[in-house]
Amino acid sequence: MNRDLTPKEFEVYGTRLIKDLADFFAGIEQLRVLPDCSPGDFTSLVDLKLPIEGDSLENILEDTFNKVIPYTTHWNHPGFMAYFNSTASFPGIFAELVTASLSVNGMLWKSSPAASELEKITLDWLTELLGLPRIFFGIIYDTASTSTFHALAAAREKLVVYDFRNEGIGGEGCPRLSVYMSEHAHSSVDKAAIIIGAGTKGIRKIKSNAKYEMIPEELEAAISADKALGITPLAVIATIGTTSTTSVDPLLQIAEICRRENIWLHVDAAHSGVTAMLPEKRSIFEGIEFADSLVVNPHKWLFVPMDLSVLFVRDKDNLKKTFSLIPEYLKTGTDSVTDNLMDYGIPLGRRFRSLKLWFVIRYFGKEGLSEILRKHIGMAGEFVRLIESANNFEVMAPVPFSTVCFRYVKSGRDDSTLNMLNQKLLEFINSSSRIFLSHTVLDGKFVIRIVFSGIKMEIQHVNTAFNIITEQVKKLEDNK
Numbered sequence: 001m002n003r004d005l006t007p008k009e010f011e012v013y014g015t016r017l018i019k020d021l022a023d024f025f026a027g028i029e030q031l032r033v034l035p036d037c038s039p040g041d042f043t044s045l046v047d048l049k050l051p052i053e054g055d056s057l058e059n060i061l062e063d064t065f066n067k068v069i070p071y072t073t074h075w076n077h078p079g080f081m082a083y084f085n086s087t088a089s090f091p092g093i094f095a096e097l098v099t100a101s102l103s104v105n106g107m108l109w110k111s112s113p114a115a116s117e118l119e120k121i122t123l124d125w126l127t128e129l130l131g132l133p134r135i136f137f138g139i140i141y142d143t144a145s146t147s148t149f150h151a152l153a154a155a156r157e158k159l160v161v162y163d164f165r166n167e168g169i170g171g172e173g174c175p176r177l178s179v180y181m182s183e184h185a186h187s188s189v190d191k192a193a194i195i196i197g198a199g200t201k202g203i204r205k206i207k208s209n210a211k212y213e214m215i216p217e218e219l220e221a222a223i224s225a226d227k228a229l230g231i232t233p234l235a236v237i238a239t240i241g242t243t244s245t246t247s248v249d250p251l252l253q254i255a256e257i258c259r260r261e262n263i264w265l266h267v268d269a270a271h272s273g274v275t276a277m278l279p280e281k282r283s284i285f286e287g288i289e290f291a292d293s294l295v296v297n298p299h300k301w302l303f304v305p306m307d308l309s310v311l312f313v314r315d316k317d318n319l320k321k322t323f324s325l326i327p328e329y330l331k332t333g334t335d336s337v338t339d340n341l342m343d344y345g346i347p348l349g350r351r352f353r354s355l356k357l358w359f360v361i362r363y364f365g366k367e368g369l370s371e372i373l374r375k376h377i378g379m380a381g382e383f384v385r386l387i388e389s390a391n392n393f394e395v396m397a398p399v400p401f402s403t404v405c406f407r408y409v410k411s412g413r414d415d416s417t418l419n420m421l422n423q424k425l426l427e428f429i430n431s432s433s434r435i436f437l438s439h440t441v442l443d444g445k446f447v448i449r450i451v452f453s454g455i456k457m458e459i460q461h462v463n464t465a466f467n468i469i470t471e472q473v474k475k476l477e478d479n480k
């Protein structure tokens with residue numbers, strides 16, 4: 001029967017593990033980005049019997065490197081250019097090791113003073129880094145989906161027309177709610193709207209312009225139509241960096257409408273918000289001082305390992321009113337601290353996530369982080385140049401950050417044929433296993449997305465990606 005390791009054994013295995021991981025990172029470019037497997041292949045490879053006597057750490061580590069890692073999609077691979085990448089910098093990985101070693105639960109200040117206080121310190125840094133006005137209270141959750149849900153719950157708490165917390169959904173006078181977002185908002189916003197009680201029928205997808213940005217006049221019209229029907233507008237979500245194209249909704253104009261109509265404004269800047277640290281991108285947050293809440297995900301484009309999302313709210317007390325519920329066994333007695341992190345969200349238990357943000361911001365500093373973001377934005381510019389200089393591609397949306405939407409074109413082919421060809425091209429590209437791209441659909445057109453945001457990406461990876469894409473186009477054309 002196994003006992004836990006001694007500190008000495010921890011050191012021996014830990015040293016070996018770090019060495020093996022360093023080798024993994026050193027050779028990551030030689031690995032496939034997407035593993036070559038089908039559902040169930042991995043399960044068929046590992047021992048499914050419940051371990052009764054415990055196994056040796058040698059066996060566990062061997063299986064990790066020989067079975068788990070080969071069956072993993074490598075988000076840290078420089079060829080991972082799909083979705084919005086989350087990559088782990090080495091300082092961030094070290095912080096995770098410390099977090100796991102401490103295994104603190106930051107629910108109360110008393111349960112981890114450093115975790116409680118470092119959360120505030122790092123979010124003050126993030127506020128300064130992104131040039132945000134010092135009017136927000138920040139709190140760390142796992143994902144943007146959770147952050148946006150908390151924002152909409154707080155918006156509902158603030159409604160004066162009905163007391164949701166006490167009356168519950170369906171009490172006398174319970175209003176029908178509506179939530180407004182552009183047709184390009186992330187699905188996490190829809191989910192939050194459904195869960196807080198607006199229902200899918202309360203979701204208003206506002207039309208966007210040719211640059212995929214929400215049209216403020218359409219928003220105003222939708223709000224007026226709802227009010228005329230007696231529906232209560234709960235919140236408007238402006239997205240800074242939509243998932244498909246990274247388009248930026250006109251925040252200031254939307255904020256003016258929200259102010260006039262007294263509607264909660266939530267800003268989803270989960271991926272692209274970090275670029276506000278660059279003076280040349282600061283304007284993406286023009287009007288942010290009027291927002292009620294804002295989400296930014298350092299795990300997306302700030303090289304903090306999964307997971308870490310930050311919600312900023314203007315009204316701290318309202319967030320506390322929404323989520324605070326203190327049972328006897330968590331009362332802090334004579335403790336002078338009344339402000340505990342457990343009061344600001346659904347989970348009671350909280351990981352010490354701020355440590356990895358602290359490591360990353362401290363290690364890279366504003367200058368280091370800015371340089372990497374600028375490099376990624378420059379890489380996207382270079383990719384656009386390559387695509388535009390070839391005569392068989394089309395850039396399908398403006399490129400405000402480092403995501404490029406493009407498609408293969410051939411004269412005489414209609415959109416439905418091109419959709420089929422681009423779908424096939426994407427399959428070819430991804431089956432090459434050297435890069436991994438994803439797709440979206442814009443105005444009925446199948447579009448390939450390439451994202452440059454990984455910590456391990458360098459300018460040569462742009463050329464590699466372009467060469468792989470053109471090789472696969474040739475294969476596509478030869479195939480016909």
Ligand SMILES: Cc1ncc(COP(=O)(O)O)c(C=O)c1O
Pocket residue numbers: 084142143144145146186188239241242243268269270271297309
């Ligand atoms: C704009 C935007 N908001 C929210 C999300 C959801 O992020 P999370 O996975 O952290 O919930 C995404 C995911 O890509 C996104 O692109």
